Amino acid sequence: MNLKQIIFTAIQFSAFCLLSLNAWALEYPNKPIKLIVPVAAGGPNDIFARALAPKLSASLGQAVVIENIAGAGGNQATAMVLHSPADGHTLLLHGLAYAVNPSIFGATSPYAVEDYVAVSMVGKGPLVLVVHPSLGVKTLRELITLAKNKPDALSFASGGTGTSPHLAAELFKSLSGTTMVHIPYKGTAAFMPDLLAARVPLAFVSPLVVKPYLQAGQLVALGVTSDKRSKGFEVPTVAEAGLSGYAFDAWYALLVPAKTPGEIVNRLNQVIETAQSEPDIQDKWHNLGVELMPGSAKEATAYVMSESHKWVKVVKEANIKPE
Numbered sequence: 089m090n091l092k093q094i095i096f097t098a099i100q101f102s103a104f105c106l107l108s109l110n111a112w113a114l115e116y117p118n119k120p121i122k123l124i125v126p127v128a129a130g131g132p133n134d135i136f137a138r139a140l141a142p143k144l145s146a147s148l149g150q151a152v153v154i155e156n157i158a159g160a161g162g163n164q165a166t167a168m169v170l171h172s173p174a175d176g177h178t179l180l181l182h183g184l185a186y187a188v189n190p191s192i193f194g195a196t197s198p199y200a201v202e203d204y205v206a207v208s209m210v211g212k213g214p215l216v217l218v219v220h221p222s223l224g225v226k227t228l229r230e231l232i233t234l235a236k237n238k239p240d241a242l243s244f245a246s247g248g249t250g251t252s253p254h255l256a257a258e259l260f261k262s263l264s265g266t267t268m269v270h271i272p273y274k275g276t277a278a279f280m281p282d283l284l285a286a287r288v289p290l291a292f293v294s295p296l297v298v299k300p301y302l303q304a305g306q307l308v309a310l311g312v313t314s315d316k317r318s319k320g321f322e323v324p325t326v327a328e329a330g331l332s333g334y335a336f337d338a339w340y341a342l343l344v345p346a347k348t349p350g351e352i353v354n355r356l357n358q359v360i361e362t363a364q365s366e367p368d369i370q371d372k373w374h375n376l377g378v379e380l381m382p383g384s385a386k387e388a389t390a391y392v393m394s395e396s397h398k399w400v401k402v403v404k405e406a407n408i409k410p411e
Contacts, residue, residue, distance in 0.1 A: 126165035130277025143363035161248035167198035206388035209381035212339035214314035228329035252338035
């Protein structure tokens with residue numbers, strides 16, 4: 089076989105592969121889709137997943153089945169999806185912990201941020217610093233004073249090492265000069281019973297989870313973590329309440345393994361973008377204090393990567409280790 093024949097054969101083979109890939113993408117999806125949530129049911133990831141699943145199902149013509157797989161700050165679910173076929177039939181709805189965990193777990197992390205692409209950003213929003221009424225503090229300044237007077241006497245709950253509630257608290261500790269004990273759980277919903285029973289006195293919690301308990305007087309809100317007040321949630325920011333320079337937003341994204349064909353990634357992006365343009369989803373996100381983040385899969389992936397780079401320094405300075 090001469091050089092021309094080799095080149096011609098290579099071109100034919102490449103064209104065949106491209107046609108096969110396009111055909112595969114056109115057939116997608118050809119079976120039910122799993123939407124994996126890396127925390128227990130009831131947390132913000134889960135709430136977003138259950139709002140979006142019917143929209144995806146209607147657009148894609150296949151059932152979208154939600155599976156909650158909690159453990160290791162989301163690492164268990166993330167590793168499982170990574171080892172599933174990269175064909176768009178297994179999706180992961182993760183949050184900030186996805187971008188941060190590789191820095192925390194180091195060589196023991198079961199994945200790297202580059203192992204996934206973000207199909208679409210689901211949204212971002214603040215957390216709320218809440219305390220149990222029995223703690224006896226009604227303002228942020230009172231909490232800081234108490235924490236400084238009693239180093240390591242206070243504990244705070246989180247949905248696991250590296251999750252948004254954990255990182256928000258670590259940033260709070262750093263800027264306020266306080267020390268408190270971290271109590272990790274398997275998701276926000278897992279720690280709420282202990283928070284409501286005062287077995288752990290404080291936590292940073294998503295507004296969509298904590299709002300009913302604030303209205304019932306079961307918890308006290310001291311501040312929202314964003315740099316501006318959350319719409320529909322009349323609580324001062326942490327910075328306004330007395331901790332200058334503090335700002336933190338939790339974000340959520342729909343992810344698939346990086347080897348997933350681009351045609352499938354783009355189709356999923358279009359479906360999510362369409363769903364989030366519908367009035368009922370926009371109203372729900374607005375009522376939950378969540379900001380929509382429309383854009384392409386490329387833009388979403390770039391955002392997640394930038395967040396990963398940003399938090400490397402914070403993890404190192406705070407000496408955050410797996411627990």
